[in-house]
Amino acid sequence: GQSLEQPSEVTAVEGAIVQINCTYQTSGFYGLSWYQQHDGGAPTFLSYNALDGLEETGRFSSFLSRSDSYGYLLLQELQMKDSASYFCAVSQAGTALIFGKGTTLSVSS
Amino acid sequence: EPEVTQTPSHQVTQMGQEVILRCVPISNHLYFYWYRQILGQKVEFLVSFYNNEISEKSEIFDDQFSVERPDGSNFTLKIRSTKLEDSAMYFCASSESRLAGTEQYFGPGTRLTVT
Numbered sequence: 114g115q116s117l118e119q120p121s122e123v124t125a126v127e128g129a130i131v132q133i134n135c136t137y138q139t140s141g142f143y144g145l146s147w148y149q150q151h152d153g154g155a156p157t158f159l160s161y162n163a164l165d166g167l168e169e170t171g172r173f174s175s176f177l178s179r180s181d182s183y184g185y186l187l188l189q190e191l192q193m194k195d196s197a198s199y200f201c202a203v204s205q206a207g208t209a210l211i212f213g214k215g216t217t218l219s220v221s222s
Numbered sequence: 223e224p225e226v227t228q229t230p231s232h233q234v235t236q237m238g239q240e241v242i243l244r245c246v247p248i249s250n251h252l253y254f255y256w257y258r259q260i261l262g263q264k265v266e267f268l269v270s271f272y273n274n275e276i277s278e279k280s281e282i283f284d285d286q287f288s289v290e291r292p293d294g295s296n297f298t299l300k301i302r303s304t305k306l307e308d309s310a311m312y313f314c315a316s317s318e319s320r321l322a323g324t325e326q327y328f329g330p331g332t333r334l335t336v337t
Contacts, residue, residue, distance in 0.1 A: 143322035143323065144322050144323045148265075150265075153259075153261075153311060153331070153333070154330060155224075155226075155313065155328040155329060155330050155331060156265060156313070157327045157328065158325040158326065158327075161323035163322065163323055170250050177260060189327075200264065200265060202265075204322035204323050205322075206279060206322075207270065207277065207278040207320075208253055208255070208270045208272075208278060208317070208320045208322075208324075209255075209258075209267040209270060209280065210265075210326065211267065212264045212266070212267075213263040213264060214263070214264045214280060215264055
């Protein structure tokens with residue numbers, strides 16, 4: 114079967130750093146994406162890792178270790194607007210994204 | 223900025239009825255998708271579509287589902303005989319290419335409620 118595991122909830126304060134982990138077990142793996150979703154709205158793309166290592170995009174960074182079937186999303190200098198659900202998603206041979214169950218991030222002042 | 227649009231935003235239907243959900247993908251995109259999200263759960267892939275045919279489909283996408291690109295701009299998902307368990311948010315998405323990791327642009331969704 115296929116599974117992606119991520120924490121269900123994370124809380125943090127403004128200005129802090131938070132890491133959302135994702136472990137995966139899938140048949141076939143091309144890369145790991147991260148999507149953000151506010152209050153059931155449209156998921157929006159944040160990042161994609163195909164190779165091991167860290168990818169940085171502004172306040173957000175994403176990491177992948179293919180040998181450990183593990184990745185994480187790192188959010189720095191948290192802002193209230195970062196409160197949302199964050200989904201890791203695996204790309205396999207086709208175009209389908211296989212999503213994890215999502216992590217709800219709550220940022221407080 | 224180009225965006226994916228979906229209509230209607232909310233559809234209420236009775237069990238057994240047919241529904242058609244409509245999407246207008248971003249104009250220069252060639253790959254189209256439907257996903258669904260049952261309330262409080264993860265986003266689930268239904269189907270991908272390219273060059274007027276289905277590229278890939280999940281186990282959820284059974285014979286009661288169909289997709290169509292009736293003209294140059296619209297992309298539709300039809301559910302032939304709705305069931306209570308079809309109640310969910312349905313997202314359409316599009317992308318420029320089929321390369322793994324290509325950003326998929328999601329529409330705002332259609333909330334389908336089956337009573």
